[in-house]
Amino acid sequence: MAMTEPRLITTRVGDPEGHTLERYLATGGYTALRTALGMSPDEIHAQVKASGILGRGGAEFPAHIKWRTTMDLPQPHYLVVNADEGEPSTFKDHMLIERDPHQLIEGMAIAAFAVQAHVAFVYLRGEFALGFERLQTALNEAYEHGAVGRNILGSDFSLDIVLHPGAGAYICGEETALLESLEGKRGFPRIKIVPTVVPATIGVYSKPTVLNNVETLSNLPWIIANGGDAFAGLGENISTGTRLFSLSGHVEKPGNYEVEMVKTTYRDLIDGYGGGVLGGRQLKFIIPGGVSSAWFGPQHLDVPLGRQEVGAADGVMPGGGGTMLGSGSVIVADDTTCPVRIAWRIAKFFAHESCGQCTPCREGTGWLEKAVWRIENGDGRPADLDLLLDVSDNIAPGLSWPYPMTTICFLGPSSAVAVVSALSMFRDDFEAHIELGRCPHD
């Protein structure tokens, strides 16, 4: 996978042996952990706060706030890694787990020491069989090396890490569903009351739990080694450091690219690193932050890759607002693409993955899937377009970005975003399907 400077977390991914302890130690591995163990938890927290790192799982919540919340509460604390990467077209954590598992383990050990958690879990997507083998091998090596286990690296601190395989459920990437699943239950999201009832206060086994994404934790060795200020020196505004973007779809060179935040635009990513639209064709639209994000068009190519920058963009949602970087996936669709078909596939995905707890989502996702399918296959009626907007408005009132919540978790309102984006950008396409009685792109 092609990579670009600056590299913080992808220095080993091109090395076929980068996943082994031998290569990890030869390239400076576990020295940051040794440094961290010589610091106090508050000093480590100060570095993470100075770095300004936002969570890399999709919600972009400041990591240091989660940590502080847990640190200030009574023991025991737990650390849980969200390695349940499932947002369609996101494949960065998959790469980090397979290619550099020790970097993740070192990041976990640093985080666990900082928040004083003695048991840490990796909730690993069940389908990541090779990732499981690589991570288990690395973990066995790390125990042997003394980087995990009793009195790690000769310190007073002890830590167990447990790999926990999921079993195929997109919703378990939602942090509270993940905790339910980790407790051996169905992946039903829990009600959160920010800021008092969140995983950082009441997490796994109802104990304070720091829940971070794979990429977030993989950045910790670099942050400790180079200092939080150095990390904050990259990027701009609240979007500091680098981020991995998973580029896919109609693009010449799909892959994961580590780029400096805000200094890079969608155009740089697609035309520069990605080699442009496949076959030199014209860009029709991009799905800029995972299928839960509002779409962008060619007019948005110069928007910088930063949380505030994409959020403040003049987006396509009828209720206003921009979009999100989300999970860091960017899907490119060229001018031969049928937007109705894409909207249908996304609606189908959400209908399949809805956990069924909340009515707007359980019922609404099915309605959206059926109505878009009808249109795509030539059985649509003119009134269906208003129906789509009406159903969407019931799931995500106002059809804006961001949306108000009608459901326990974000899956419900996310499901409406693709359909509404497609309809507001390409209403002509929808109407042509209905008038012709077939898909004009077939």
Next chain:
Amino acid sequence: MARFTPENLQRARDTIALYPQKRSALLPLLHLAQEQDGWLQEDAMAQVAELLDLAPAEVYGTASFYTMFKFQPTGRHLVSVCTNIACMLRGGYELLHHAEETLGVRAGGTTADGAFSLEEAECLADCDRGPCLQVNYRYFGNVTNDGFDTLVADLRSGKLAAEVPPHGTLSRVRRSVPRQVPDEGTPGEPVVPDAPQSGPQRVHR
């Protein structure tokens, strides 16, 4: 042979010991049962229930939430073809249709000889190599129709046996050490206290 072998029973007990609360071992134990039998049989779920102090209905009710658990005999090779957006833009559905024709089963079906099960999968997180598929959760990327036919032939002949273990096996690497740190919480004890003895009783353990 759905009940755990003595070796797997020991593995199950070792796994339970990793967690502060027993029930957390549910998914790992179900994977272990599926690894042993190729799919999840009722008496295996009953044994998991017994090991975790759960009602069998709680085990089945949880297991059925997750797509990786199979409740009927599944082919030695489970072929999961991704049709989500990134793969769809690169021919995922065309690949799925080719797979259906080649194997002679629709998505969701199993070949008569029990060699292959075919399913349509949601995003498998290998999108830069779309269209992609997994066989028993091992990746194959940039799969053409010809490539698919070769893959099927190689799976049939056993040529890929080293790369692709039988369905149900996730990691061939086992954890090498038990828990090192005693939990500071209350191991095995629920955080929420049991219902009082008088008044309405919980209907299951």
